[in-house]
Amino acid sequence: MRVELDVNRQKHAVEVEPRTSLLDCLRDTLLLTGAHAGCEHGVCGACTVLIDGAAVRSCLMFAVQADGCAITTIEGLAPAPGELSPLQDAFCETHGMQCGYCTPAMILAAHALLARNAQPSRDEIVEAISGNICRCTGYAQIVEAIALAAERMRGLNRPER
Amino acid sequence: MKPAPFEYSRPAHVDEACALLAADEGARLVAGGQTLVPLMAMRLARPTRLVDIVRIPGLAYVRSEGDEIEIGATTRQHVVESDLIVRAKLPLLAKVMPYVGHGATRARGTIGGSLANADHAAEIVLVAMTLGATLRFRDGGKTADVAAEEFFLGPMVTALPPTGVLIAARFPVWPEQRVGVGFHEINARASDFAFVSAAAQVAVDAAGRCTRAAVGVGAATAVPLRLDAVAEALKGQTFDEASVRGIVGATLSAVDTMADLHASADYRRRVAVTLAARAIADAYRDAQILRDADAR
Numbered sequence: 001m002r003v004e005l006d007v008n009r010q011k012h013a014v015e016v017e018p019r020t021s022l023l024d025c026l027r028d029t030l031l032l033t034g035a036h037a038g039c040e041h042g043v044c045g046a047c048t049v050l051i052d053g054a055a056v057r058s059c060l061m062f063a064v065q066a067d068g069c070a071i072t073t074i075e076g077l078a079p080a081p082g083e084l085s086p087l088q089d090a091f092c093e094t095h096g097m098q099c100g101y102c103t104p105a106m107i108l109a110a111h112a113l114l115a116r117n118a119q120p121s122r123d124e125i126v127e128a129i130s131g132n133i134c135r136c137t138g139y140a141q142i143v144e145a146i147a148l149a150a151e152r153m154r155g156l157n158r159p160e161r
Numbered sequence: 162m163k164p165a166p167f168e169y170s171r172p173a174h175v176d177e178a179c180a181l182l183a184a185d186e187g188a189r190l191v192a193g194g195q196t197l198v199p200l201m202a203m204r205l206a207r208p209t210r211l212v213d214i215v216r217i218p219g220l221a222y223v224r225s226e227g228d229e230i231e232i233g234a235t236t237r238q239h240v241v242e243s244d245l246i247v248r249a250k251l252p253l254l255a256k257v258m259p260y261v262g263h264g265a266t267r268a269r270g271t272i273g274g275s276l277a278n279a280d281h282a283a284e285i286v287l288v289a290m291t292l293g294a295t296l297r298f299r300d301g302g303k304t305a306d307v308a309a310e311e312f313f314l315g316p317m318v319t320a321l322p323p324t325g326v327l328i329a330a331r332f333p334v335w336p337e338q339r340v341g342v343g344f345h346e347i348n349a350r351a352s353d354f355a356f357v358s359a360a361a362q363v364a365v366d367a368a369g370r371c372t373r374a375a376v377g378v379g380a381a382t383a384v385p386l387r388l389d390a391v392a393e394a395l396k397g398q399t400f401d402e403a404s405v406r407g408i409v410g411a412t413l414s415a416v417d418t419m420a421d422l423h424a425s426a427d428y429r430r431r432v433a434v435t436l437a438a439r440a441i442a443d444a445y446r447d448a449q450i451l452r453d454a455d456a457r
Contacts, residue, residue, distance in 0.1 A: 001169060017166065018166075018167055018168060018169035018211065019163065019164045019165070019166050019167060019201075021163075039162070040162035040163075040202055041162055041199040041202045041203055042195065042198070042199045042266065045265065048265060051268070051269075054239065054265075054268035055264060055265050055268065056265050056268045056269050057195075057265050057266070057269075059162075059198075059202070060194060060195055060198045060199060060266070060269065061194060061198065061269065062169070062194075062198070062211075064169050064213075065191075065194065065213060065215075109264075109265070112264075127264070128264060130263055130264075130351055130352060131262075131263035131264060131265045131266070131352060
């Protein structure tokens with residue numbers, strides 16, 4: 001089936017079998033390998049992408065269901081080549097990762113949170129990433145990274161003195 | 162973890178979806194797909210055709226209809242979670258929404274999908290049973306209504322005909338001024354399937370006495386259980402934990418609760434008493450806060 005996907009503000013027309021997950025389509029057809037295949041049945045969260053701004057599991061969706069949707073992957077967050085988004089910077093600075101397998105999904109889940117809540121409490125941060133499993137860090141530095149990015153992004157809108 | 166091959170259709174109308182189901186016995190409806198797709202990935206489900214109804218116009222809405230709130234079947238769960246009409250008029254539904262899966266599955270999952278899937282541990286199913294919702298479906302070119310207690314027949318079994326499409330759920334709104342709600346569940350991890358859950362909605366008078374109550378227990382039996390005897394016993398009473406535990410315990414002693422690897426039947430019955438008592442306590446307290454606010 002022919003499907004039109006708007007990925008990271010770029011339109012792609014792809015030919016997929018109905019059973020191709022959005023995750024496999026992104027990775028194998030569009031070569032966007034930042035969304036990771038973990039459990040492939042919606043438990044681990046490693047395949048998280050944004051669809052129309054909401055964090056969703058790309059393994060729990062067939063590419064045909066995403067026809068016409070605006071999809072954001074980790075590759076679409078940085079403002080320009082060689083740069084990082086404030087969240088990506090914060091993950092580097094607080095070392096919010098170890099093996100890195102869950103990291104793109106954590107950042108996208110956090111991105112969706114900060115887009116609707118500029119000043120999340122610790123509980124709200126924990127809730128936002130509760131569907132994303134990390135087997136290395138114990139989550140503390142991930143939560144710290146998201147809080148740091150939130151603080152910086154609020155600061156961006158403050159007039160300079 | 163790759164599904165078996167299938168055909169995919171995206172009908173423009175509900176009746177067209179019914180026709181696609183009638184034409185192929187192996188066809189299944191999909192909307193959010195948050196339960197069906199993992200089952201397909203594990204090959205526990207192997208539909209020959211997916212009939213995707215999520216883009217059919219006019220099936221995603223929340224609106225006030227007389228003394229009920231009607232929610233379209235393909236309304237996303239995260240939309241219901243933050244809907245202001247739901248918060249104001251269906252506080253029990255608003256209360257349980259954050260417990261349905263997690264944020265990423267609520268962004269795709271639909272109200273109708275959860276109801277039609279009829280998982281015995283599903284929070285939305287518990288609310289539909291507790292409040293006595295009406296389910297509306299389309300089949301053979303006709304629209305029909307069925308009461309929740311006749312709709313849910315067993316775990317993942319409903320009265321929906323094989324060629325029927327659930328189109329809406331109607332939840333009764335309580336007109337009383339001081340209505341409070343409570344909900345508790347126990348599971349291995351937040352967002353996982355509950356072993357036992359309990360929901361309560363209580364209306365109180367100016368003196369804090371119950372004028373109306375609805376209490377339900379989920380995940381402990383094949384279909385969530387509405388405890389009418391408990392609701393009846395609360396009438397005219399202020400909250401008293403010992404007597405609430407007594408009446409819930411007596412009601413559940415005659416019920417066969419389920420047993421599995423995670424929780425025995427006795428455990429489920431014992432926990433159901435505690436969670437129901439907590440949910441009722443919360444509902445009284447919640448209603449009381451509204452009562453105090455009125456007094457000021």
